[in-house]
Amino acid sequence: MLLVAIGMEEDALEIIRLVRAECPHIKIVSRAHNRVGLLRQRQAGADLAVREMFGSSVEMAGAVLRGIGISDDNAAELSRLFTHHDQGLIEQALNRPVELDQLIEIGIEGRKELEILFSQDKGDLS
Numbered sequence: 001m002l003l004v005a006i007g008m009e010e011d012a013l014e015i016i017r018l019v020r021a022e023c024p025h026i027k028i029v030s031r032a033h034n035r036v037g038l039l040r041q042r043q044a045g046a047d048l049a050v051r052e053m054f055g056s057s058v059e060m061a062g063a064v065l066r067g068i069g070i071s072d073d074n075a076a077e078l079s080r081l082f083t084h085h086d087q088g089l090i091e092q093a094l095n096r097p098v099e100l101d102q103l104i105e106i107g108i109e110g111r112k113e114l115e116i117l118f119s120q121d122k123g124d125l126s
């Protein structure tokens with residue numbers, strides 16, 4: 001297994017491509033700075049790419065939801081729904097070239113879907 005967690009994205013991509021070409025059986029886990037970096041790393045051959053701030057952002061959103069009176073269970077469920085939905089958008093984007101216009105389009109459609117998901121789950125959130 002190889003962990004790629006370096007500051008320069010182009011260098012990370014080069015390492016991922018080289019290792020994937022030379023040692024195709026090695027599992028590659030990489031750290032991405034953002035969504036575009038994650039997509040590029042996965043397309044370059046990383047088995048798993050993790051956005052460095054995504055998890056903490058979801059955790060903070062859960063804390064805010066609890067802080068405004070949402071129950072722990074409901075805050076956790078909303079965080080889980082969002083994370084699952086976002087992962088679906090990532091998987092959808094992996095099948096396309098990483099171009100900003102297309103990522104924006106996927107994001108817009110994804111937000112509409114997320115709004116529908118959350119409105120269906122409105123119920124009693126406290």
